[in-house]
Amino acid sequence: MKGKRIVEHHIMPIVSILLVLCCAQGVSAGNKQIMSIMAAKAVAERAIVESVYGLKLRSTEQVDDMVATSYVGKTDSKTSALISGVTFENVVYDAEKDIAQATAVVSVGELTNIDGVTVDFNNKEFKRVGFGTSTKSNAGPLKALRAAELDAYKQLIKSVIGFQLESNTSVENFILQSDQVKVKVLATLYTADVTDYGWTDGGDAYVKMQLDLKEFSELIGDTVTNVENEIYEVEGMGAQEDDFQTNIQQ
Amino acid sequence: MVEKNIGTLDRINKEAVKQLPDIPKNGRIELEAEGTQYDDIIQIKVKRYRIAPSKERSIELDEPTGDSVDKERQDEG
Numbered sequence: 001m002k003g004k005r006i007v008e009h010h011i012m013p014i015v016s017i018l019l020v021l022c023c024a025q026g027v028s029a030g031n032k033q034i035m036s037i038m039a040a041k042a043v044a045e046r047a048i049v050e051s052v053y054g055l056k057l058r059s060t061e062q063v064d065d066m067v068a069t070s071y072v073g074k075t076d077s078k079t080s081a082l083i084s085g086v087t088f089e090n091v092v093y094d095a096e097k098d099i100a101q102a103t104a105v106v107s108v109g110e111l112t113n114i115d116g117v118t119v120d121f122n123n124k125e126f127k128r129v130g131f132g133t134s135t136k137s138n139a140g141p142l143k144a145l146r147a148a149e150l151d152a153y154k155q156l157i158k159s160v161i162g163f164q165l166e167s168n169t170s171v172e173n174f175i176l177q178s179d180q181v182k183v184k185v186l187a188t189l190y191t192a193d194v195t196d197y198g199w200t201d202g203g204d205a206y207v208k209m210q211l212d213l214k215e216f217s218e219l220i221g222d223t224v225t226n227v228e229n230e231i232y233e234v235e236g237m238g239a240q241e242d243d244f245q246t247n248i249q250q
Numbered sequence: 251m252v253e254k255n256i257g258t259l260d261r262i263n264k265e266a267v268k269q270l271p272d273i274p275k276n277g278r279i280e281l282e283a284e285g286t287q288y289d290d291i292i293q294i295k296v297k298r299y300r301i302a303p304s305k306e307r308s309i310e311l312d313e314p315t316g317d318s319v320d321k322e323r324q325d326e327g
Contacts, residue, residue, distance in 0.1 A: 063256050071252050158287045165283040165294065167263045172276055176267055179278075181259040204251070232288075237251050244252065 032134050033093050036100035039132025041088055044104035046079070047128030047194070050153075052106065052121070053081035054114035054190030059154045062182040069244050075150045079114065090129075098135040099142070104128050114188050119219055128194060140240040144205035145197060147238025152209035153192060154185055155234040160211065160224045161187040191215055195233065205238045262287065266294045270301070277303035 049055075059075040083106060090103045108121040131142045157163075168180040189211075196208040210233040213224050266283040267273065279301050285294030 061255060061259060063259050066256055066260055068252050068256060071256055073252075073255060155287075160286070162284055162286045163262075165262055165266055165281070165285060167266065167279075167281055167283075169263060169267050169279040169281070170277070171274055171279065174273070174275055176264055178260050178263045181263045183259055183262060239251055 032098055035134035036098055036132050037093055040100035040102040040130045043132055044102045044128055044130025045086055047130055048104045048106055048126055049079050049081045049083055051126050051128055052108050054188050055079040056188050057153050057157060059185040064180050066178055075154055077150055097138050099133045101131050113190050141199055144238040144240045148205040148207040148236040152207045152234050152236025153189055156192055156211050157185050157187045157189055203240050207236045209234055262292055265292045266296055269296050270299055274303035277301055
């Protein structure tokens, strides 16, 4: 009996350890999940910084002879700030697609924004969602979503701040023919908020973004006169692939 | 998506050109403008522009064309 107890005492912990190891091995997926979640959190944090601190956006659209293959649309954004107190909620991971989602949340008091303007948000809560993946081949929808986000920022700037136009036009028998049209946008934007996002059946992404014009006018110290509504909403679109570039390569 | 953006660029440009007081029947227009676009409403203000009208030449039937001159020269040779 004593011998049996000794065996049980020694064997049971070993069996337990083995069971834990076996189970852990079954669940483990390397560091993919961690990396994807970290990427999602970083994207969500960037979105928070863009909303709260602001971003600088530079965009150029150009077309020659109104031919789609000549169209060039390029948008760059830049932001850099350290915002403390960001927490994450709704962290979800899709193991099949290796895509993670995270929502960054922060309450903001007084802050000096990208234009050097000190703003008191009175502990207003900002929430932004971010997606991330560590698998390059699965990044298409996420890139499209970022493109849609930048498109929405650009539309807001074109509406409330403005754009510059440079063009060459030919006239034949009083009929206008746009030969070269270039529209440029360069501005900073803050307090924009995402209200909805998603993907169409075709895989294009959309982002609905709104700006509280009353709040924005107070921040920039100028009234936005060209927009009637107090809350202005736009819908940005982004594609996963450049069809025209693909056609040229084929 | 691209077609929609191209359509918008065309519309913005034509709105700007229409503001010019002296559009020629034929010619070229270079311009720079500033504006805003709120939904479908485009507000634009032209800052600089240059118009180069096309020179219209009348056809003189008595004047020999380049082809006939060349032919004459070939005949002489």
